[in-house]
Amino acid sequence: MLQQGALVGLKVVEFTDQVAGSFCARLLGDAGADVVKVEPLGGDRHRKNGPFPSGVPDPDWSGLFLYLNSNKRGVSLDIESPGGRAAFQDLVNAADFLVLGHNSSEIERLGLRREQLAEANPKLIVTAITPFGLTGPNSGYLGDDLIAISAGGMAYATPGIPDMVGDPDLEPPLRSNTNMAGYLAGVQGAVACVAALLSRTIQGTGCEIDLSMQEAVAAVMPFELAHASYHEAKARRPEIFGVMPNAYLPCKDGYVVVMAVMEAHWRNLMDLADNPDWAELEVFSSGVERARNWDALEPLLLEWTMAHTGAEIAQLAQDRGIPCFPAYTVGQMVDSAHVKERGFMRDMEGPGGQTFKLPGYPVRMERTPWELFRPAPALGEHTSEVLQEWLGYTVDQLTNPGVGTR
Amino acid sequence: MTALPLEGVRIADFGQIIAVPYTAQMLAWLGAEVILIETEQRLTTRVWPPFAEAEPGVNRSGGFNMVNSSKLSCTLNLRDPDGVALAKQIISVSDVVVENYSSGTMERMGLGYEDVKSLRPDVIYLSLGAFGRTGPMKDLVGFHSVINLFSGLASVTGHKGSHPRIMGGLFPDAFSGCYCVLALLEAIYHRANTGEGQHIEVAMTEALGGLLPEAVMEYTLDGTEPERVGNRHREKAPHNVFRCRGDENWVAISVEDDAQFLALSQAAGNLGWAADPRFSSPEARLKNQDDLEPLIQEWTSVLDVPEVVEKLQAAGVPAGPVLDSAQVLADPHMVARGFVQSPEHPEVGQRPLGAFSWTVDGGRPGIARSAPLFGEHNQKVIQELLQVPDDEFARLLKNGAIS
Numbered sequence: 001m002l003q004q005g006a007l008v009g010l011k012v013v014e015f016t017d018q019v020a021g022s023f024c025a026r027l028l029g030d031a032g033a034d035v036v037k038v039e040p041l042g043g044d045r046h047r048k049n050g051p052f053p054s055g056v057p058d059p060d061w062s063g064l065f066l067y068l069n070s071n072k073r074g075v076s077l078d079i080e081s082p083g084g085r086a087a088f089q090d091l092v093n094a095a096d097f098l099v100l101g102h103n104s105s106e107i108e109r110l111g112l113r114r115e116q117l118a119e120a121n122p123k124l125i126v127t128a129i130t131p132f133g134l135t136g137p138n139s140g141y142l143g144d145d146l147i148a149i150s151a152g153g154m155a156y157a158t159p160g161i162p163d164m165v166g167d168p169d170l171e172p173p174l175r176s177n178t179n180m181a182g183y184l185a186g187v188q189g190a191v192a193c194v195a196a197l198l199s200r201t202i203q204g205t206g207c208e209i210d211l212s213m214q215e216a217v218a219a220v221m222p223f224e225l226a227h228a229s230y231h232e233a234k235a236r237r238p239e240i241f242g243v244m245p246n247a248y249l250p251c252k253d254g255y256v257v258v259m260a261v262m263e264a265h266w267r268n269l270m271d272l273a274d275n276p277d278w279a280e281l282e283v284f285s286s287g288v289e290r291a292r293n294w295d296a297l298e299p300l301l302l303e304w305t306m307a308h309t310g311a312e313i314a315q316l317a318q319d320r321g322i323p324c325f326p327a328y329t330v331g332q333m334v335d336s337a338h339v340k341e342r343g344f345m346r347d348m349e350g351p352g353g354q355t356f357k358l359p360g361y362p363v364r365m366e367r368t369p370w371e372l373f374r375p376a377p378a379l380g381e382h383t384s385e386v387l388q389e390w391l392g393y394t395v396d397q398l399t400n401p402g403v404g405t406r
Numbered sequence: 407m408t409a410l411p412l413e414g415v416r417i418a419d420f421g422q423i424i425a426v427p428y429t430a431q432m433l434a435w436l437g438a439e440v441i442l443i444e445t446e447q448r449l450t451t452r453v454w455p456p457f458a459e460a461e462p463g464v465n466r467s468g469g470f471n472m473v474n475s476s477k478l479s480c481t482l483n484l485r486d487p488d489g490v491a492l493a494k495q496i497i498s499v500s501d502v503v504v505e506n507y508s509s510g511t512m513e514r515m516g517l518g519y520e521d522v523k524s525l526r527p528d529v530i531y532l533s534l535g536a537f538g539r540t541g542p543m544k545d546l547v548g549f550h551s552v553i554n555l556f557s558g559l560a561s562v563t564g565h566k567g568s569h570p571r572i573m574g575g576l577f578p579d580a581f582s583g584c585y586c587v588l589a590l591l592e593a594i595y596h597r598a599n600t601g602e603g604q605h606i607e608v609a610m611t612e613a614l615g616g617l618l619p620e621a622v623m624e625y626t627l628d629g630t631e632p633e634r635v636g637n638r639h640r641e642k643a644p645h646n647v648f649r650c651r652g653d654e655n656w657v658a659i660s661v662e663d664d665a666q667f668l669a670l671s672q673a674a675g676n677l678g679w680a681a682d683p684r685f686s687s688p689e690a691r692l693k694n695q696d697d698l699e700p701l702i703q704e705w706t707s708v709l710d711v712p713e714v715v716e717k718l719q720a721a722g723v724p725a726g727p728v729l730d731s732a733q734v735l736a737d738p739h740m741v742a743r744g745f746v747q748s749p750e751h752p753e754v755g756q757r758p759l760g761a762f763s764w765t766v767d768g769g770r771p772g773i774a775r776s777a778p779l780f781g782e783h784n785q786k787v788i789q790e791l792l793q794v795p796d797d798e799f800a801r802l803l804k805n806g807a808i809s
Contacts, residue, residue: 006592031592051624067619135768138739142724146637146645150658151726153734155647157574162551172647173656173728175637176563176573178617185763187584192764194591195436198411201598207408207767215745215763218734221575222428222760226468228731229757230456242455248551248572255569257551323547327570329631330558330621338543344612345622357626358619362612363589367604368596
């Protein structure tokens, strides 16, 4: 397939054992760059993660690996052996980008700082994504998704508006059961890479990008930080929204957000609820009053939400311009007419003919469109191909215990 | 210090609320000249809390000031033909247009992509929508909560046996904004190589849908819906937050192998844990975390958060504090790294905010200036840049095309 991405012609070497670095490199591949994923001889750790199409672990068919590593080629090297390290250095010397994703101590131990790599390739852009960054008092700390989501402020902030903590003793801070910090850091890493590329066109040389997952989490919460910065008070959980109703409530078949903070929305909502007598009470006469008297209002609204399904509430409300919405399951999202019509999910086929889907790309670009032009590589699938094509390696050079060919 | 990549690039910012304002702010930090086009008749974050010292005012909102730093503010009435004409003039001297009005709004004002392309054939034009600009739900109003709920993210977030929860931090806006910045930088690079502009469309629901590959795969393989598991993990245990001394203080601890668990046991002064057959392998710990977590909780509950973090990190166990927003802005590590910056604002003084999450050769590409006052740069933009003469400027001010 002809690649049309904006980064066609640029070379990327990826060496990482975390979601963030893999996702960052995938996004560069999504934009058309020639991305070579360097894996240890035993394979990337995410090959073990699953889920697997047949339900049985298979390193070439881990769902997480497939998602993180499409639009890349795969090379297998033991970079701690002389032969593997030499091949790795040769690849880096030929590359525009080196994307790293490890704990910072591992990057230091392996000698992968830019000053140690770029003498032979001053144009090299090194992007290191680590839990706490390469510098600063906590830079040596180990971390993963839970640690970054916690130390970046997002776990404390969850559940977020308009969801609320019931009993703080029973509800500690919460993480989503996804690799969210990895994706947040990955996309910011890709931004940093392309920004560095534009800088390189001005000044001619590359640079070292030091991206902290902790900061990548904090960076996507400007509104939450604004509360701390402008109120000068600790943002306590739970905090009720200042204007009501903007509430997350149970309904007949699940949960629904009911948002009617504007007076017109509130009146429309009361119309839908058949204008009960209490709608006229002084204590509910404005959004601020309704927030102040939320303890009285909530059970009254619950009578209405519990009498309807989430879909009914959303339909009735959205028809009147009130932004209400039910909690979808993953299946409801995947099967929705909206997702189908936009073609967001991509069809995949497993080794035994199993069919399944993976999410596509959230951006549509008119002239440089995204395509899934290459599935994730099998372990060592492109070692020979890439070392020959990028570096002109001979068969002799490929025969080395540090170089994993298939 | 590396050259700022967007010096000389001009952005016309029609951003609303957070997502696109945040996008354009990142472009401003990268050196672009960002002209924020505001309409007095439909202000959002400027008139929403949090306000400095809880005192309302169009220049006092943290929600506005934290996503509009380093920009120029130009206040045009886009319901007035003269205001729209000025917006078109700004676009004709801009490289990039970004907007996230409701679907169809820019088109109704005559500022849609096709209109703009005739003014500026190589324009890069980005539209972001909660549900995107196509599909049966394109007109739905969607705030961050709706995006959490539709995308399925809420369904994988929540305590065990409890209902779906909404992630905190209004992050769908900023996360989608990062995709916008990525696409725009790619488009700017493409234009530098080819001379071509283009249209870009981003759907916030899809940015979030991309967080759930495993759940989507499992559902489409055999209809399995994910269970909510609190802070637990499918392969690691212990993997949770634990209470420490004091009120509302927690530490996050994540252990993935026997070596880390042995180190945790040693750090906690209880080697019995590692010897206990219930906890002697990753599989055993996963199975018996209901027994294990209270033991760890008992140890952490009499210690301060930093004490636990330092002990565990020194022993090689991944651990971190659960920080709230105020603690994030005061965190000595992030402050030392330059993540927290405090530009001076003429009305509200210095307010700390979060900059880029990365440094470049050790320096932080960052915030040049605080957010603009309402209409602060009308003269600079309309008179100096667009060369509108004095008498015409006075007329536009008088008839309300400029606020």
